[in-house]
Amino acid sequence: MGKRKKSARKPGPSRGKDPLDTTFTCLFCHHDNSVTVRVDRKEGVANLVCKVCDQRYQSKVTHLTEAVDIYSEWIDAADAAEKARDRPSRAGASSSIRPVAAPASVDDSDDD
Numbered sequence: 001m002g003k004r005k006k007s008a009r010k011p012g013p014s015r016g017k018d019p020l021d022t023t024f025t026c027l028f029c030h031h032d033n034s035v036t037v038r039v040d041r042k043e044g045v046a047n048l049v050c051k052v053c054d055q056r057y058q059s060k061v062t063h064l065t066e067a068v069d070i071y072s073e074w075i076d077a078a079d080a081a082e083k084a085r086d087r088p089s090r091a092g093a094s095s096s097i098r099p100v101a102a103p104a105s106v107d108d109s110d111d112d
């Protein structure tokens with residue numbers, strides 16, 4: 001708490017020094033560079049967190065995954081979540097779909 005951080009402001013988008021920490025604009029609170037994506041290739045996971053509104057997202061990564069991929073995944077996930085929330089669920093019974101085990105073409109019905 002109350003620890004003042006002396007952060008030297010970098011003039012201009014000079015990236016390339018630390019590729020593991022990448023910041024983006026938050027979808028939810030819209031703060032610039034509040035979202036940090038940390039790609040941990042050793043663990044095979046990436047952690048995305050917004051330091052302003054504390055949104056979090058975690059995903060698996062491969063050696064090809066970039067921070068921006070996690071960011072766009074997060075956008076997709078947030079988008080999907082919003083759409084799901086937006087959609088009125090029928091009869092309010094979500095996730096209770098009973099798989100009907102219908103016998104597929106058992107036998108020809110013996111007429112008579």
Ligand SMILES: [Zn+2]
Nearest residue numbers: 026029050053
């Ligand atoms: Zn945020």
